[in-house]
Amino acid sequence: MRIDIIGAGPAGSYAAYNLAKLGHKVKVYERDSDIGKPVQCTGILSDYFESLMKPDPSFVLNTVDKTRIYAPNGRFVEAKIKKNFVICRKKFDNYVANLAKKEGVEYTLNASYKNHSLEAKGVASRINLAGKEIISKADALVGADGPNSEVARSAGILSDRKFIIGTQVEAKLKNDNVVEFYPYIGVYAWIVPVTSTSARIGVAAYKRSSELFKEFTLKRAGKLIPIENQSGVIPIFNPRQKAQKGRVYLIGDAATFNKATSGGGINQALKAAKILAECIDRGEDYDKAWRKEMFLNLYAHYIMHRMMLRFSEKDWNRLVEIFSQEKMKKLLFSESRDRVVSMGLRAIFTEPRLFAYARRFPFEDLRYLI
Ligand SMILES: Cc1cc2nc3c(=O)[nH]c(=O)nc-3n(C[C@H](O)[C@H](O)[C@H](O)COP(=O)(O)OP(=O)(O)OC[C@H]3O[C@@H](n4cnc5c(N)ncnc54)[C@H](O)[C@@H]3O)c2cc1C
Structure with missing residues (x-):
C-alpha cells in the first residue's frame, strides 16, 4: 500500500519504519525544516521504553533511578525507581527517522499539511511545500502531527480535547541525579537531571503556567541560567477519542495518547505506531486494537489526574x-x-x-x- 504520514516526530517516524518494514511504500511530510526541532519535551522515559525499543547511546543522555516526591508542607518521599532514560529529543527523533529512511521511507521537509479529501480508492492530501500547494495521493493517511492535529480536524475527529501548557527550560543546575516531582504545583512540576550541572525544569498547568513556573523556579533554584526554552502544549487523553475514520488514522499526541498524570507521550506514541502498522498491514480495525491494548492504562492515568x-x-x-x-x-x-x-x-x-x-x-x- 501507499501510505502518507504527516509529522516526523516519534509517532510518525516509528509508524513509517514499521510500515516500510512490512513492505509498504511510505512518505512522511514534516512542516519544519529540521527533524526534532524545536524541542518541546523533558525527554524522560520510564523503563517501559526498553520493551518498545533498544535505548541507543547516541540519544540517551542520562539514566536516573531515584525520585523525590514533594508535598506542600516541604516534606518529601525519596524512593528508588526502575531505571528511567533521559534522552536528547533532537537526536532521538533523528535516530527513529534514520531507521525509517534505511527501510526506504521518503521524507519531505518544509511540507505543511493543510487538509485532505477522500477519493474512490484513497486519500488526497493538500500540502504546502515551500509556498506551493502539492497534492499527495495515497491509499491511507496517518496523522502524527501532534496535539493540534490538522489531520484530525480535517477528518472531523479532533474531538473536544483539552490541553495543559508545559513551561520548561533546560538550565544550569547542580543536582544529585534525582528526579524531583511536585504534584501539587499547577497540574505538576518537575526537575529532571541531564548532567550533574544541568537539568530540565518545568511546570504544567491549565492556567498561569508561566507564572507558576517563575514562582517555582525562583523558590527552588533562584535565578536560572537557561540553556534552552523547551515549552509546549500537552494534550490530555480524551477517553472518547476516535483514532480512525475510514482510511485516515491518528497516532501519538494527535490522538491524545498521553499519560495525564505526567504528560509522558513518547512510549505511547511508539506503541500506537506499532499497533497501527500491524492493523494497516492486516486490514484490521485500528480503533478496536489500540483500545484493547492502550485504553485502560491511558484511562487510569486520566482518572488519577x-x-x-x-x-x-x-x-x-x-x-x-x-x-x-x-x-x-x-x-x-x-x-x-x-x-x-x-x-x-x-x-x-x-x-x-x-x-x-x-x-x-x-x-x-x-x-x-x-
Ligand atoms: C514541556 C513538555 C514536556 C514533555 N515531557 C515528556 C517526557 O518527559 N516524556 C514523554 O514521554 N513525553 C513528554 N512530553 C510529551 C511528548 O513530547 C509527546 O508526547 C511526543 O512528542 C509525541 O510525539 P508525536 O510524534 O505524537 O508528536 P510530536 O513530537 O509533536 O511530532 C509532531 C510532528 O508533526 C509536525 N507537524 C505538525 N503539524 C504539521 C502539519 N500541519 N504538517 C506537517 N507536519 C506537521 C510537527 O512539526 C512535529 O514534528 C512532553 C511534552 C511537553 C510539551
Missing part, C-alpha cells in the same frame, strides 16, 4: 507521608510508572488508608467506560 485536581494540600501532605513507609517505597520501585492500573491496585491493597481518597474519585468520568 482528575482525582488529583481535587486534592487539597492536606491530601497531598498525607499521601507523601503514606508513601514514606518502606512498604510503599518498595512498591514504587517494583512497578513501572507506565503500568498505573496495577500500581494503583497494589497500593490500595498494601495501604488501606488510601481508601480515604475515594471521596475525590471522579465518578462522573466512569461514563466513558460505557
